[in-house]
Amino acid sequence: MSSNTLTAAEASGPHKPAAGFEGDQRDNTVGGAVRGYLNKLRAGDLGALPAVLGIVVLGILFTALRPDTFLTPLNLANLLVQSTPIIVLAMGLVFVLLLGEIDLSAGVVSGVCSAVLAQLLVQAGVAWPIAVLGAIGAGAVIGVFTGSLVGIVGIPSFVVTLALFLGFQGVTLRLIGQGGTVPVREPVIRALANENLPVTLGWILAVLVVVAYAAFELWRWRSQRARGLAHQPLLLVVLRIAVIAVVVFGVTAILSVDRALAAAIDLAGIPYAVPLVVVLLLVLTFVLSRTSFGRHVYAVGGNAEAARRAGINVTRIRVLAFVISSSLAAISGILATSRLSSVTPDAGAGNTLLYAVGAAVIGGTSLFGGRGRARDAVLGGLVIAIIANGLGLLGVAAYLNFIITGGVLLLAASVDALARRRAATARR
Amino acid sequence: MSALEQTPPTSSTLERPTLSLRGVNKSFGAVQVLHDVHLDVYPGKVTALVGDNGAGKSTLIKSIAGIHPIDSGTVEFEGKPVQLNGPRDAARLGIEVVYQDLALADNLDVVQNMFLGRERKRGVVLDEASMEEAARDTLTKLSVRTLKSVRQLVSSLSGGQRQTVAIAKAVLWESKLVILDEPTAALGVAQTRQVLDLVRRLADTGHAVVFITHNMVDVFEVADRVAALYLGRVAADVPISEVDRTQVIELITSGRSGELGLASDALED
Numbered sequence: 001m002s003s004n005t006l007t008a009a010e011a012s013g014p015h016k017p018a019a020g021f022e023g024d025q026r027d028n029t030v031g032g033a034v035r036g037y038l039n040k041l042r043a044g045d046l047g048a049l050p051a052v053l054g055i056v057v058l059g060i061l062f063t064a065l066r067p068d069t070f071l072t073p074l075n076l077a078n079l080l081v082q083s084t085p086i087i088v089l090a091m092g093l094v095f096v097l098l099l100g101e102i103d104l105s106a107g108v109v110s111g112v113c114s115a116v117l118a119q120l121l122v123q124a125g126v127a128w129p130i131a132v133l134g135a136i137g138a139g140a141v142i143g144v145f146t147g148s149l150v151g152i153v154g155i156p157s158f159v160v161t162l163a164l165f166l167g168f169q170g171v172t173l174r175l176i177g178q179g180g181t182v183p184v185r186e187p188v189i190r191a192l193a194n195e196n197l198p199v200t201l202g203w204i205l206a207v208l209v210v211v212a213y214a215a216f217e218l219w220r221w222r223s224q225r226a227r228g229l230a231h232q233p234l235l236l237v238v239l240r241i242a243v244i245a246v247v248v249f250g251v252t253a254i255l256s257v258d259r260a261l262a263a264a265i266d267l268a269g270i271p272y273a274v275p276l277v278v279v280l281l282l283v284l285t286f287v288l289s290r291t292s293f294g295r296h297v298y299a300v301g302g303n304a305e306a307a308r309r310a311g312i313n314v315t316r317i318r319v320l321a322f323v324i325s326s327s328l329a330a331i332s333g334i335l336a337t338s339r340l341s342s343v344t345p346d347a348g349a350g351n352t353l354l355y356a357v358g359a360a361v362i363g364g365t366s367l368f369g370g371r372g373r374a375r376d377a378v379l380g381g382l383v384i385a386i387i388a389n390g391l392g393l394l395g396v397a398a399y400l401n402f403i404i405t406g407g408v409l410l411l412a413a414s415v416d417a418l419a420r421r422r423a424a425t426a427r428r
Numbered sequence: 429m430s431a432l433e434q435t436p437p438t439s440s441t442l443e444r445p446t447l448s449l450r451g452v453n454k455s456f457g458a459v460q461v462l463h464d465v466h467l468d469v470y471p472g473k474v475t476a477l478v479g480d481n482g483a484g485k486s487t488l489i490k491s492i493a494g495i496h497p498i499d500s501g502t503v504e505f506e507g508k509p510v511q512l513n514g515p516r517d518a519a520r521l522g523i524e525v526v527y528q529d530l531a532l533a534d535n536l537d538v539v540q541n542m543f544l545g546r547e548r549k550r551g552v553v554l555d556e557a558s559m560e561e562a563a564r565d566t567l568t569k570l571s572v573r574t575l576k577s578v579r580q581l582v583s584s585l586s587g588g589q590r591q592t593v594a595i596a597k598a599v600l601w602e603s604k605l606v607i608l609d610e611p612t613a614a615l616g617v618a619q620t621r622q623v624l625d626l627v628r629r630l631a632d633t634g635h636a637v638v639f640i641t642h643n644m645v646d647v648f649e650v651a652d653r654v655a656a657l658y659l660g661r662v663a664a665d666v667p668i669s670e671v672d673r674t675q676v677i678e679l680i681t682s683g684r685s686g687e688l689g690l691a692s693d694a695l696e697d
Binding site for chain 1: 515516527529530532533534535536540541544545546547552553554556560561577579584
């Protein structure tokens, strides 16, 4: 170990390294962390960068093109609610993509589950919690089926889910009926996307989220430093907390403004769907990064043979990933139902799945497996929603809408493939 | 906690082999791959297992690892007869195998790979701090100085570093016997040096080490004993001081070298 790294280590913390691992100490300085990040970018791991850039650039673009309508509280609230079904569907897809598999049926599974929800509410007349559980349960059962065909029978996932993509459209059609639309007027379901948290409660939740995040990050930083473990510099931790605080408080502030077009109505507060997505984000992030199940998902996606030899039940992980994907597709279906207040026979078909895959990939999840996080779905979902929303405001022709969205997905997949190639060459 | 913390082997434990095979036979269908194999592996010693392609080296280590249970013969581990009917039996005894293809997940970091499948938890939450400390301790005790960070992704490591991580992973568990399958096969000169040093330190910390290689330089560099397999039989299992390079090569290629090796009648059938 050279003398200059020793001084850096001493300056950064009370713990002296036992031997080697200069990098663990060097990373503790801001310069080291920045260098580490640049190295990661150079090695092809772009992380959240494309999605954040996308949100900023598209935001500026649409604000410039539609200054009166795009950046208004009403449109931003709409945009957020529009993005929630995409985000939740993409969150489920992240699990499947992490394994290097694909679930082309996720969109239509969300359609089947919303049809189940509608049938339970309207035909059977059950209470909403039972209908919601029924829809999610239907998703889970479908996930077991898909996962077993992929994990146990061993059919490539794109074939299984392509077949199911067709098949489940038939199921939805059968449940809803040709040409029919089942209106869902259940107040709680409708409220998800159409009603808002009281403004005060919104602020209380926002403060709680930021304080809890800050407390957790600072506590982790302190305990890592005290035990002489690899940790980030304090400045970076504080910066991250600051960014989260600005985003959370900023969104809360915008959504707390009265955005009603008519003066007589009072329309303010965070739509209920938003905290639901935040809760899902926290839970799934916890599962992926802090539990052994999550660790095993990454391991199977990175090297299935290594995972098998390490004693991990690879089949179980595969099946569970599809169960999670389909269950989240059900929740996505419920959110979509709430937004439309109805279920149509083509629910979840069309470009629903493409939007969700695009969201996950734009957010930084690799199509080749092994790399991805729950937050990718949120960032990428926002990009997709901004594109859909902005193009809608511009009033572009439907054909252009398809071409542009397809182009964005292709662009994201290219970035992913190039990043992977870079990572492969960087190793040699 | 780690096997590295064991007391240094005393003279009495040096006498007793960690692993002792007697009259081991193994067939795949009509093909008998291992014939009456006798082999002793001692704690604190590196036993080089040499033999030509098809001599049965892989089958032998897979039998020891429990992947291919033996047909007949006895296996004694630390003086007690044992049955090795699956990888779990072997792992429970403290037998760890580092295969040639290493089996590391590129997208996980060094600590995550070392604990893969055996993560430490507090409740349902992974205990990252304790895993990182244990990984660092193990690497430090093996005097591994080539890793910049234990939180580095394995994809960013060189071939020698990956081998190091794979070996350290095997040592992390209470392993007593570590089997290395051609650990230097794909490495350059400097990296081979690192790995050979590591193999030596494994033995110096009390592990019994079986080291499979085709490279005679490596054998004489690091081994204490050499066991030569010829057509599924052990041609010789002797201290390295009793043989020279030419003899080892003769044992590998013809099963005999002067006084050493298989009797001529065994060679004929």
